[in-house]
Amino acid sequence: LSTTEQLQSFGERHVTKGIGRIAPGVMKKAEGSYVEYLDGKRMLDFTCGIGVTNLGHCHPKVSKAAAEQCMQLVHGQCSISFHEPYLRLIEKLLPIMPHPSLGSFFFWNSGSEAVEAALKMARATTGRQNVICMQGGYHGRTFGAMAVTRSKTGYSEGFHPLMPGVFVTPYPFWHQLGLPPSTPTQTLTQLALNQLHLLLQQQTSPSDTAAIIIEPVLGEGGYVPAPREFLLGLRELCDEHGILLIVDEVQSGFGRTGAWWAIEESGLRPDILVMAKGLANGFPLSGVVSRKEVTDKLRPGSMGGTYAGNAVSCAAACAVIDAMEEERMLENMKERSKHLLTSLHALQSDPVLAPYILDVRGRGLMVAVEFNSPAPLGGGWDPVYQSQNQKVPPNLATLVAKRCIEKGMLLLTTSVYEVVRFIPALNIGQGEMESGVRVFEDSLREVVG
Numbered sequence: 001l002s003t004t005e006q007l008q009s010f011g012e013r014h015v016t017k018g019i020g021r022i023a024p025g026v027m028k029k030a031e032g033s034y035v036e037y038l039d040g041k042r043m044l045d046f047t048c049g050i051g052v053t054n055l056g057h058c059h060p061k062v063s064k065a066a067a068e069q070c071m072q073l074v075h076g077q078c079s080i081s082f083h084e085p086y087l088r089l090i091e092k093l094l095p096i097m098p099h100p101s102l103g104s105f106f107f108w109n110s111g112s113e114a115v116e117a118a119l120k121m122a123r124a125t126t127g128r129q130n131v132i133c134m135q136g137g138y139h140g141r142t143f144g145a146m147a148v149t150r151s152k153t154g155y156s157e158g159f160h161p162l163m164p165g166v167f168v169t170p171y172p173f174w175h176q177l178g179l180p181p182s183t184p185t186q187t188l189t190q191l192a193l194n195q196l197h198l199l200l201q202q203q204t205s206p207s208d209t210a211a212i213i214i215e216p217v218l219g220e221g222g223y224v225p226a227p228r229e230f231l232l233g234l235r236e237l238c239d240e241h242g243i244l245l246i247v248d249e250v251q252s253g254f255g256r257t258g259a260w261w262a263i264e265e266s267g268l269r270p271d272i273l274v275m276a277k278g279l280a281n282g283f284p285l286s287g288v289v290s291r292k293e294v295t296d297k298l299r300p301g302s303m304g305g306t307y308a309g310n311a312v313s314c315a316a317a318c319a320v321i322d323a324m325e326e327e328r329m330l331e332n333m334k335e336r337s338k339h340l341l342t343s344l345h346a347l348q349s350d351p352v353l354a355p356y357i358l359d360v361r362g363r364g365l366m367v368a369v370e371f372n373s374p375a376p377l378g379g380g381w382d383p384v385y386q387s388q389n390q391k392v393p394p395n396l397a398t399l400v401a402k403r404c405i406e407k408g409m410l411l412l413t414t415s416v417y418e419v420v421r422f423i424p425a426l427n428i429g430q431g432e433m434e435s436g437v438r439v440f441e442d443s444l445r446e447v448v449g
């Protein structure tokens with residue numbers, strides 16, 4: 001096996017069909033905002049490996065810390081003894097927590113596993129069984145995480161029955177409430193909170209409800225930031241009924257939205273916060289942090305896992321936090337975010353492109369463009385789409401992302417709606433951002449032209 005073609009066809013024969021891929025070829029190495037393929041092709045990366053390599057690929061400080069840790073201790077099993085990088089990481093995370101009450105940590109490998117742990121903690125602590133999740137939410141592919149995932153049936157189709165006791169309430173997203181994008185956030189907040197109140201009266205009583213789980217920015221469900229008032233409304237409701245609030249910051253955390261955590265600007269106090277992705281910039285690591293009282297009742301041995309909180313990943317995560325601070329990542333990204341949003345809004349006002357663009361939204365460098373669609377998913381069930389211009393081709397988001405990939409830029413779609421998402425590295429250069437926007441604009445013009 002030596003050529004790209006040989007390896008590609010080997011992979012197609014021997015890698016499970018259950019994994020989908022957006023771009024052809026075989027990745028060989030990556031640096032900063034570029035991924036290099038075996039055949040020498042270089043791709044500008046606006047995916048960050050699905051929101052993971054926030055500091056760019058192979059950030060030298062992170063790679064160095066991991067390499068050094070490899071020579072010291074690779075596997076410091078968490079049920080044998082504490083290991084140093086695990087504790088150093090907690091030491092570094094404590095001052096950046098969105099609320100001082102969050103002080104009890106548990107590290108896992110993936111976001112899904114951390115969500116599983118959070119759900120288990122909520123059940124054990126409250127002695128209640130049911131969980132409320134958000135329509136459009138994504139929390140992972142393991143059984144519990146899949147049960148609270150409601151962004152697309154494709155994640156659970158064929159795998160039922162899932163974890164029982166899960167109830168779903170609308171996110172304050174205009175699509176889900178059958179309203180146009182211009183709907184004021186107060187209206188969306190009120191309608192979504194009303195539905196939740198009804199759910200607690202009609203479907204799962206508060207005394208049976210352990211937790212509500214929410215992404216503060218809906219990720220796979222369409223890149224929709226939750227209004228502050230909605231988040232605070234959830235907090236109030238949870239306090240009133242002794243329900244725990246689990247905030248999933250797997251995708252929105254670690255600087256992605258312009259602050260360490262997306263909930264920072266709302267001042268929300270979660271009972272449990274879940275993190276992963278940007279935490280270790282590509283090394284497998286996730287974390288669950290909670291109020292101490294949430295974990296005090298857990299039996300020793302009820303949490304854990306062979307590789308949970310791997311020493312190399314923890315050392316990498318410590319270097320991520322240092323690099324974020326030393327390189328003033330959050331300040332620098334604000335300029336890039338402004339540039340991206342301004343450029344995309346300009347496309348929305350372009351007379352040729354305007355009929356195709358329904359919405360531009362997002363926060364920091366978690367940004368989406370939603371296109372119009374003539375009648376999505378065969379039925380035209382969504383009144384927002386039904387009213388749109390029939391000139392628009394179906395599957396526009398997929399067509400545009402595919403065109404971008406052909407032109408040398410990795411770009412992802414998301415959601416059942418026509419959404420492309422921009423998740424470049426937080427330290428992407430100005431020139432790289434300009435190139436990315438140009439490739440996107442050219443691709444869109446070519447597809448609709």
Ligand code: PMP
Pocket residue numbers: 050109110111112113115138139140141215219220248249250251252276277
């Ligand atoms: N929660 C959110 C918000 C996510 O975006 C993801 C991954 N896309 C997960 C959980 C699951 O993480 P993982 O893929 O690491 O299991």
